Amino acid sequence: xxxxxxxxxxxxxxxxxxxxxxPSAVQHLCESIRRGGRTIGLVPTMGFLHEGHLSLMxxxxxxxxxxxxxxFVNPTQFGQGEDFDSYPRxxxxxxxxxxxxxxxxxxxxxxxxxYPKRYRTFVEVVEIAEWLCGAxxxxxxxxxxxxxxxxxxxxxxxxxxxxxxxxxxxxxxRRLVADLNFDLTIVVLPTVREPDGLAxxxxxxxxxxxxxxxxxxxxxxxxxxxxxxxxGERNATIILEGMRAIIEAEPLAKVDYVALCNPETLxxxxxxxxxxxxxxxxxxxxTRLIDNILIAAP
Ligand code: AMP
Numbered sequence: 001x002x003x004x005x006x007x008x009x010x011x012x013x014x015x016x017x018x019x020x021x022x023p024s025a026v027q028h029l030c031e032s033i034r035r036g037g038r039t040i041g042l043v044p045t046m047g048f049l050h051e052g053h054l055s056l057m058x059x060x061x062x063x064x065x066x067x068x069x070x071x072f073v074n075p076t077q078f079g080q081g082e083d084f085d086s087y088p089r090x091x092x093x094x095x096x097x098x099x100x101x102x103x104x105x106x107x108x109x110x111x112x113x114x115y116p117k118r119y120r121t122f123v124e125v126v127e128i129a130e131w132l133c134g135a136x137x138x139x140x141x142x143x144x145x146x147x148x149x150x151x152x153x154x155x156x157x158x159x160x161x162x163x164x165x166x167x168x169x170x171x172x173x174r175r176l177v178a179d180l181n182f183d184l185t186i187v188v189l190p191t192v193r194e195p196d197g198l199a200x201x202x203x204x205x206x207x208x209x210x211x212x213x214x215x216x217x218x219x220x221x222x223x224x225x226x227x228x229x230x231x232g233e234r235n236a237t238i239i240l241e242g243m244r245a246i247i248e249a250e251p252l253a254k255v256d257y258v259a260l261c262n263p264e265t266l267x268x269x270x271x272x273x274x275x276x277x278x279x280x281x282x283x284x285x286x287t288r289l290i291d292n293i294l295i296a297a298p
Pocket of ligand 1 (some may be wrong): 045051052055163166191192193198200201
């Protein structure tokens with residue numbers, strides 16, 4: 001079998017998954033797919049794939065002729081002292097999952113081919129990238145916006161699929177696509193959760209058994225905010241106190257933020273009078289987890 005091609009088990013005979021590592025190779029491949037009149041659905045990921053990722057891929061598989069996936073732990077979206085080095089990686093395991101889900105094109109570049117020595121260009125989405133995770137992780141969304149722009153230019157998707165789990169990222173990417181006139185559609189799909197409510201995340205693998213046991217407090221605090229709003233509470237400070245109390249009751253957890261925001265601008269709310277994004281970020285040792293829910297207007 002030629003290098004870079006995987007025969008896909010259990011699928012139509014002869015179907016092959018192309019695995020490419022160089023920007024020029026993926027660009028050439030995606031250009032020829034487009035020229036052939038076939039649509040491309042892209043799922044950008046950092047790998048260590050789980051059901052959350054696979055849910056995006058199944059949808060992209062169903063809605064496009066070609067399913068393209070990128071696996072790239074993007075160094076520019078990690079700050080100093082963050083978990084870039086310890087971020088979980090398993091390319092061989094991921095390729096087996098991608099073959100099973102029916103991926104056609106897999107792009108797994110090395111960092112040096114995405115950011116060569118003379119690299120100097122960055123994309124910045126202002127204001128909406130400054131709240132929430134943007135405040136705790138300065139420069140994070142600049143890294144995200146830059147790599148997403150590069151992936152769109154290299155892989156030329158008709159549609160790109162993102163999870164609501166990273167809600168602020170979806171707002172930043174939608175803004176970027178509108179502002180820079182990318183000719184593609186962004187599709188956002190619901191958060192996939194473990195049976196105990198914990199949002200699936202590659203970082204969950206880094207939790208100790210004790211941390212994993214208490215990690216559902218993120219979702220529990222979000223559900224508490226929803227109950228309070230449904231129960232008639234309108235004062236954001238009171239609701240936030242309730243969310244914070246659930247997390248702080250757990251000694252293994254440290255609140256990074258709890259927030260109630262406008263779902264479009266992401267600005268913090270003082271009182272609840274329309275649809276609301278409830279969002280949390282919590283640290284368990286060196287592992288930082290995020291989660292959010294959208295709450296309908298009361
Ligand atoms: P990541 O590999 O963490 O960068 O995630 C790649 C894509 O998968 C992003 O669009 C995420 O929002 C999405 N994703 C990650 N976890 C989940 C989940 N639990 N449910 C749905 N989508 C997810």
